[in-house]
Amino acid sequence: MYEFIAFYIFAISTTILFMITVMSKNVLYAMTSLAAGMVMISGFFFILGADFLGVVQLIVYVGAVMALYSFAMMFFDATKDIKEKHNNPTLVFLLGGLMALVFVIIFSAPIIGENIEASYPIVNGVGNAQAVGIVLFTKYLVPFEVAAIMLLVAMIAGIILAGKKMDISLTKTVIQKEPEDEILKESK
Amino acid sequence: MESLVYIALFAPFVGSLFAGLFFARSPKNIIVGIVNPALIGLSLLASIILAFYVAEHGAVHVTMMDWISAGSLHIPFGFIVDKVSVTMMIVVTTVSTVVHVYSNGYMDHDKSFNRFFSYLSAFVFSMMILVMSDNFAGLFIGWEGVGVCSWLLIGFWYHKKDVTPDINPAISPSYAANEAFIMNRIADLGMLVGIFLIYWNVGSLQYDVVFKALPHLTDGILVAIAIGLFIGAMGKSAQFPLHTWLTDAMEGPTPVSALIHAATMVTAGVFLVIRANPLFGMEAVQGVSYFIAALGTFVAFYAASMALVNRDLKRIIAYSTLSQLGYMFAAAGLGAYWIALFHLAAHAFFKALLFLGAGNVMHAMDDELDLFKMGGLKKAMRGTYIYMGVASLALAGLPPLAGYFSKDAIIETAFNEGTLVLWGMLVFTAGLTAFYSFRQVFLTFEGEERYKLFGFHPHEMYKYVLIAMSPLAILAVVAGWFQGSFHEFIITLLPEYEMSHHTHHLAGKLGLIVLAFAITGIVIAYFKYARRGEKAFKQDEKVENGFIYKLLINQYYVPDFYVEFIVKPYKAISEKFWAIDKAVVDGTVDMIAKVIYTTGDKTRTIQNGNLSSYLNWMGAGTLLLILAAAVVAVMS
Amino acid sequence: MIGVSHYLILSGLLFSIGFMGVLRRKNLLMLFFATEVMLNAVNIAFAAVGNYYGDLSGQMFAFFIIAVAASEVAVGLGLLILLYKKYGSLDLDVISSMKG
Numbered sequence: 001m002y003e004f005i006a007f008y009i010f011a012i013s014t015t016i017l018f019m020i021t022v023m024s025k026n027v028l029y030a031m032t033s034l035a036a037g038m039v040m041i042s043g044f045f046f047i048l049g050a051d052f053l054g055v056v057q058l059i060v061y062v063g064a065v066m067a068l069y070s071f072a073m074m075f076f077d078a079t080k081d082i083k084e085k086h087n088n089p090t091l092v093f094l095l096g097g098l099m100a101l102v103f104v105i106i107f108s109a110p111i112i113g114e115n116i117e118a119s120y121p122i123v124n125g126v127g128n129a130q131a132v133g134i135v136l137f138t139k140y141l142v143p144f145e146v147a148a149i150m151l152l153v154a155m156i157a158g159i160i161l162a163g164k165k166m167d168i169s170l171t172k173t174v175i176q177k178e179p180e181d182e183i184l185k186e187s188k
Numbered sequence: 189m190e191s192l193v194y195i196a197l198f199a200p201f202v203g204s205l206f207a208g209l210f211f212a213r214s215p216k217n218i219i220v221g222i223v224n225p226a227l228i229g230l231s232l233l234a235s236i237i238l239a240f241y242v243a244e245h246g247a248v249h250v251t252m253m254d255w256i257s258a259g260s261l262h263i264p265f266g267f268i269v270d271k272v273s274v275t276m277m278i279v280v281t282t283v284s285t286v287v288h289v290y291s292n293g294y295m296d297h298d299k300s301f302n303r304f305f306s307y308l309s310a311f312v313f314s315m316m317i318l319v320m321s322d323n324f325a326g327l328f329i330g331w332e333g334v335g336v337c338s339w340l341l342i343g344f345w346y347h348k349k350d351v352t353p354d355i356n357p358a359i360s361p362s363y364a365a366n367e368a369f370i371m372n373r374i375a376d377l378g379m380l381v382g383i384f385l386i387y388w389n390v391g392s393l394q395y396d397v398v399f400k401a402l403p404h405l406t407d408g409i410l411v412a413i414a415i416g417l418f419i420g421a422m423g424k425s426a427q428f429p430l431h432t433w434l435t436d437a438m439e440g441p442t443p444v445s446a447l448i449h450a451a452t453m454v455t456a457g458v459f460l461v462i463r464a465n466p467l468f469g470m471e472a473v474q475g476v477s478y479f480i481a482a483l484g485t486f487v488a489f490y491a492a493s494m495a496l497v498n499r500d501l502k503r504i505i506a507y508s509t510l511s512q513l514g515y516m517f518a519a520a521g522l523g524a525y526w527i528a529l530f531h532l533a534a535h536a537f538f539k540a541l542l543f544l545g546a547g548n549v550m551h552a553m554d555d556e557l558d559l560f561k562m563g564g565l566k567k568a569m570r571g572t573y574i575y576m577g578v579a580s581l582a583l584a585g586l587p588p589l590a591g592y593f594s595k596d597a598i599i600e601t602a603f604n605e606g607t608l609v610l611w612g613m614l615v616f617t618a619g620l621t622a623f624y625s626f627r628q629v630f631l632t633f634e635g636e637e638r639y640k641l642f643g644f645h646p647h648e649m650y651k652y653v654l655i656a657m658s659p660l661a662i663l664a665v666v667a668g669w670f671q672g673s674f675h676e677f678i679i680t681l682l683p684e685y686e687m688s689h690h691t692h693h694l695a696g697k698l699g700l701i702v703l704a705f706a707i708t709g710i711v712i713a714y715f716k717y718a719r720r721g722e723k724a725f726k727q728d729e730k731v732e733n734g735f736i737y738k739l740l741i742n743q744y745y746v747p748d749f750y751v752e753f754i755v756k757p758y759k760a761i762s763e764k765f766w767a768i769d770k771a772v773v774d775g776t777v778d779m780i781a782k783v784i785y786t787t788g789d790k791t792r793t794i795q796n797g798n799l800s801s802y803l804n805w806m807g808a809g810t811l812l813l814i815l816a817a818a819v820v821a822v823m824s
Numbered sequence: 825m826i827g828v829s830h831y832l833i834l835s836g837l838l839f840s841i842g843f844m845g846v847l848r849r850k851n852l853l854m855l856f857f858a859t860e861v862m863l864n865a866v867n868i869a870f871a872a873v874g875n876y877y878g879d880l881s882g883q884m885f886a887f888f889i890i891a892v893a894a895s896e897v898a899v900g901l902g903l904l905i906l907l908y909k910k911y912g913s914l915d916l917d918v919i920s921s922m923k924g
Contacts, residue, residue: 007826011834018838018861022845027853034857041864044831048875050883057867060890065860065897069853072901076853076908084850085917091804096844099811103836106818107829120880135880136887147891154895161902800850800916807847 006047014040025081027073035066051128189241189248193269196234196277197320200284200312203227208306216301224305225288228312232281239274243677247271249322256325263393268322271681272529276319276459279533283451283540284312286660290544291443293653294551304344304441311337315452319459323393324383327460331424332376334453339369341448342440357503357747358436365440368433375423375430382416385409399466407472414473417464418480425457425513428487432747434510438502442547445502450509450543451536458516458532462682465525469683481521485602485610485617488514490744492620496627497740501546501557504628508583509539511621512595518614519598522605524685526678530671531594538582538590538664542625544657545576549632552646553639559628561644564637568646571654573633575661580629582664584622584706593668596699603698604691618702622709630717831872838865852904852914856897863893 017037024030038061045054086092120135122128136144203224211217242248247270255265269277288308295301314337318330343365350360358364387393389409390401402410421427426434437449448454461468461480468477491510498504512535519528552569553562566573582589585596595618602611639646648654687695731737742748794805842865845858867886874882904914911919 003826007830011830014834015837015841018841021857021861022841022848027851030854030857034860037861038864041868044868045871045886048831048871050871050875050886053867053871053883053886056887056890060894061860061864065894068897068901069856072853072904075905076914082851082854084848084854084915086848086850089848092844092848095804095807095811095847096840099814099843100837100840102811102814102818103840104833106821107832107836120884122878122880131880132883132887135884140884143888147888151891151895151898154898158898158902161899162905797920798917799919803855803916804847807843810843 003047006043010040010043010047013037014044025084027076027082031066031069031073034069035062038062038066049122049128052132055129189238189269190250192234192238192241193248193250193267193320194252196231196238196269196281197267197313197316199227199231199234200309200316203309204306204313207302207309211302212306214302215299216296220302220305221292224309225285225292228281228285228288228309231312231316232278232285235274235277235281238269239278242269242271242274247681251322260391261387263323263325265326266322266394267320267326268395269320271678272459272462273319275529275533275678277316279536280312280315280319280452282659282663283447283536284308284315286656287443287447287540287544289656290446290547290653291441293650294443294547295441296650298441300344304341307337307340307344308443308447311341311448311453315456318456322395324386324395324398325393327463328376328379328383331379331420331456334448334456335369335372335376335424338372338437338444338448338453339365341444342368342437344441344444345439348439353747356439358439361439364433364436364438368437371430371433372423375420378416378418378423379420380416382413382420385413385416389413395463402466402470410467410470410472411476414464414467414476417460417467418476421457421460421517422483423457424460425454425517426510427457427483427513427517428490429746431487431491431510432743432750435503435506435743438500438506442502442543442550445506446540446543446547449506450539454509454513455516455532455536458513458520458528461517461520462525462529462532465520465682468520469523469525477521477523479521481518481602481605481607481610484514484517484519484521485613486514487511488518489613489617489620490514492617492624494740494743495624496620497737499559501549501559501562501628501632502543503557504559504624505539505542505546508542508621508625511617512539512583514617515595515598515614518610519601522601522607522610523683524598524601526675526682526685527594527597527601529678529682530674531598533674534582534590534594534664534667537660537667538579541575541657541660541664542579542583544660545572545579548572548575548649548653549646551649553644556642556644559631560638561642562632562639563635564633565639565646566633567637569633569648571648573629575654575657576629576633578661579664580625583625584710585618585702586622586706586710587703588665588668590664590667592703593671596702597671599702600687600691600695600698601685603694604687615702615705619705619709622706623713624709626710626713627717630713634718635720828872828876832869835865835869835872838862838868841865850916852907852916852919855916856900856904859896860893863889 014037017033017040020033021030021037024033038057042054042057042062045051045057120139122131206227207220207224211220238248247268249266249268251264251266253265254262256263288305291304291308295304298304311334314330314333316330318327318334321327321330343362346362346365348360348362350363353359358367383393386398389405390398392398392401405413423430434449434454438445440449467473468480488511491507491514495504495507495511498507512531516528516531516535519525519531548569549562549565549572550557552565552572556562578589582591585591587593599611599614599618602614691698739745794801839862842858842860842862845861846855849855849858867889870882870886870889872882874880874886907919908914913919
C-alpha cells in the first residue's frame with residue numbers, strides 16, 4: 001500500500017517536474033525542476049530496493065551534475081527568458097506523443113520472458129550497498145575501471161575546454177616556419 | 189607429332205602477336221616482314237611433315253584442354269589432323285607463305301605495314317583453327333575468326349572516303365568490309381542453327397560422335413541440319429544470293445584478295461561440306477545435296493557471265509573465284525567430295541597466282557584497275573605476264589595444267605551423274621571462263637600500249653617477289669599431275685567416287701568437248717582483244733546500250749535489288765524503331781534518372797545545416813526504429 | 825499492486841517527455857536538460873527490471889549510465905562554453921555552420 005502511494009506520488013511529481021523542465025522558458029525554472037525531478041527519481045530507487053543507487057543518484061546528479069549546470073547557467077547569464085523559435089510545435093508534440101503511445105503499448109503488454117535466471121541475484125540478508133560493492137568489484141571490475149578512466153578523461157577535457165588559454169601548449173613553443181619549397185613560396 | 193600440330197597451329201598466332209604487340213605503333217619494320225613469313229613457313233613445314241605422317245600412320249588427334257564444360261555441354265579444345273585437314277593445312281600455309289613474302293613487296297610503301305602482317309597472320313591462325321578443329325564449335329570459332337580478319341583486312345584502308353556506287357561499286361573499303369561482315373553474319377545464323385540442331389539431337393559437337401549418330405536421326409532433322417550448315421557455307425563461300433560481298437571485298441589490299449578471297453577463306457564453305465560429307469552423303473539429304481550441286485552450277489555460270497563484261501581487273505578475278513567455287517559446290521553436291529577438295533587445292537594455287545599477278549599490275553599502274561587503260565604491258569612486265577598467262581591457262585583448264593585435271597573431273601562427274609543440264613552449263617561456263625580470263629590477260633598485256641595515254645610508267649615488281657611467286661606458278665602447272673596419288677591419299681577418308689564404266693569410256697571425248705569450248709573461248713578473246721591493236725579498246729556503243737550488257741555490268745541488278753528491297757526498308761523500319769526506342773527505352777531510363785534526381789533535389793533541403801532540424805530528423809528516425817521494433821515484437 | 829509494467833510505462837512516459845524536449849528545444853543548455861531527463865527515465869527502467877528479476881545487473885547498468893551522464897555533462901558544458909565564446913549565443917539556429 002505504501003509502495004502504491006509512494007509510486008504514484010513520485011510518478012506524478014516527476015512527470016510534472018520534467019514537463020516543466022522541458023517546456024519552461026526560464027533556465028532557472030527548468031534547472032530547478034530538473035533537480036527536483038531527480039530527487040524524486042531517487043525515491044523510485046529506494047522503493048525498488050536499490051538504496052545505493054538512490055544515494056548515488058542524489059550525490060552525483062543532484063549534487064555534482066546540477067552544481068555544474070548551475071555554474072554554467074551563471075556563465076551564460078540565464079536570468080532572462082530564452083527566446084526560442086519553434087517552427088512546427090505540432091510535429092514535436094505529435095512525435096513525442098506517438099513515442100509515448102508506442103512505449104505504453106509495448107510495456108503494457110504481458111512480459112514473455114518469464115523464466116530468466118538472474119546472473120547476479122540479490123542476496124537476502126545482505127545490505128544493498130554491500131551486495132552492489134561485491135558485484136561491482138568482482139564481476140564489473142573492468143567496466144568500473146574503464147568508467148573511472150572515462151571520468152578522468154572527461155574531467156581533463158572539461159578543464160581544457162573551459163579553461164582560459166588551455167588550448168595552447170605550455171611545454172612546446174610553436175614556431176611558424178616559412179615553407180622551404182620554392183613553388184610553395186611563390187604560391188603564397 | 190603433337191608438338192608439330194601445335195607448331196603448325198600456333199606459329200601464325202605467334203607471328204600475329206609479334207607484329208601486333210611489338211610493332212603496332214612503329215613505322216614499317218623489316219623484322220616483321222622477315223619473321224612473319226618465316227613463322228608461316230614453319231607452319232608450312234610442320235604441315236608437310238604431318239602430311240607424310242598422316243599418310244603413313246593415320247590421323248593425329250590431340251586435345252589441348254577442356255574449353256567449355258558447363259552442365260552436360262562439354263567441348264574440348266581439340267584438333268584433328270587427318271587427310272582432309274592436312275590437305276587444307278598445306279594449301280593454306282603454302283598460299284599464306286607466298287602471300288606473306290609477296291606482301292613485303294606489295295605493302296612496301298604502306299605506313300601500316302606491321303599492322304597488315306599482324307592481321308594477315310591472325311587470319312592464317314583462324315583458318316588453321318577452322319580446318320584443324322575436331323568439333324563444330326571450334327570450327328565455328330575459326331569460321332568467325334576468319335570473318336573478323338577478313339573484315340579487318342578488307343577495311344584495311346579504312347581511311348578512304350565514301351563515294352557513290354557509279355564511281356566505285358564498293359563505295360569504300362570500310363563499306364565493303366561491313367558489307368562482307370554483315371552478309372556473313374546472316375549466313376552464320378543459319379550455321380549456328382545447324383550447330384544447335386546437331387547439339388540438341390546428338391548431344392555432342394565432336395565430328396566423330398556426330399557422324400556416328402547421324403543414322404539414328406530422323407530425316408527432317410537431317411535435312412534441317414544440312415540446310416543450316418549449307419546456309420553458313422553459302423555465306424562464307426559467297427554463293428548466290430549472298431555473293432555480292434565478294435566482289436566488293438576487292439577493296440582490300442591485293443595480297444588479301446589472293447589469300448582470303450580466292451585461295452582460303454572463301455573455300456571454307458566447300459571445306460565444311462566436304463568435312464560434313466557423312467551428313468551430305470546421306471540418303472535423306474539427297475535433295476539438299478542436289479540443290480547444292482544445282483546452285484553451284486548456277487553460280488558458276490552466273491558469275492562467269494558477269495565477268496565477261498567487267499572492266500575491273502580484280503573484280504574479274506573475283507567473279508572467276510565465285511565461278512570456281514560454284515564448280516566445287518557442284519562436285520561436292522554430286523557426292524564427288526575428293527574431286528571438290530582437289531579442285532579446291534588446285535584452284536587455290538592458280539587463283540592466288542592470278543591475284544598476285546594482278547597485284548603486280550596494280551603496283552605498276554599506281555592502283556589503276558581499269559583494263560581499258562592498260563594494254564601492252566608485256567614489255568614492261570614480262571615475269572608477271574608469264575605468271576598470269578600460266579594462271580589463266582590453268583583457270584581455263586588447258587592441259588597439262590592444274591585446272592584441266594580438276595575442272596575436267598568435276599564436269600565429268602556432272603555427266604556421270606546423268607545431270608546433263610548441269611553438265612551442259614558447266615561445259616559452257618568453261619568456255620566463258622577461258623574467254624574472260626584471256627580477255628583480261630590480253631587487254632592487260634597485249635595490244636596497244638594505252639597506259640601511255642594516261643601517263644602511267646609501269647615497272648616490274650621486285651625480283652624477290654617474282655621469285656616468291658614461283659612456287660605457286662609451279663604448283664599451278666604441276667598440281668594436276670598428282671591427281672592419281674592425291675586420290676589414293678585422300679580416299680581412305682572421303683567416300684570413293686568412281687566414274688561409271690560408260691563415262692569412263694566416254695571420258696576422252698568429254699574432255700575434248702570441254703577443251704574445245706575452252707580453246708574457242710581463248711581464240712575468240714585472242715582475235716577480239718589481242719589482234720586488233722587499238723580497235724580492241726574501242727567500246728561498242730550498240731552493245732553497251734543493249735539489254736544484256738546492261739544486265740551483266742550491273743550484276744543482274746542484284747545489288748540494286750538489295751538496296752531497294754532490303755537496305756532501304758530496313759532503314760525505314762530501323763528509324764521507326766529508333767523512335768520507339770527513344771520513347772520507351774530511353775524514356776524509362778530517363779525517368780529513373782529523373783526520379784532519383786528530383787528525389788535528391790527535394791530531399792536536399794534536409795541538409796540545411798540547421799542542427800535543430802537534424803535533431804528532429806534523428807528523432808523521427810528513432811521513432812521509426814522503435815515502431816519497427818514494436819511491430820517485429822508483435823509479429824513474433 | 826505496483827508491478828514492473830508500471831515502472832516501465834512511467835519510464836517510457838518520462839523518456840517521451842525528454843524526447844519531446846530534445847525535439848523542441850533550440851537552446852543547447854535546455855537540450856542538455858532534456859537529455860538528462862531521458863537518461864534518468866532509462867535508469868528507472870533498469871532499476872525496475874533488475875528488481876523484478878532479482879538481479880543486480882540492472883543497478884550496475886544504472887551506475888554506469890550515471891557515470892556516462894556525469895562525463896557527458898563535464899565535456900558537454902566545456903564545449904558549450906567554447907561555443908558561447910565563439911557565437912555569443914547557444915541557439916541552434918544561430919550555430920548552423922554545417923550548411924550543406
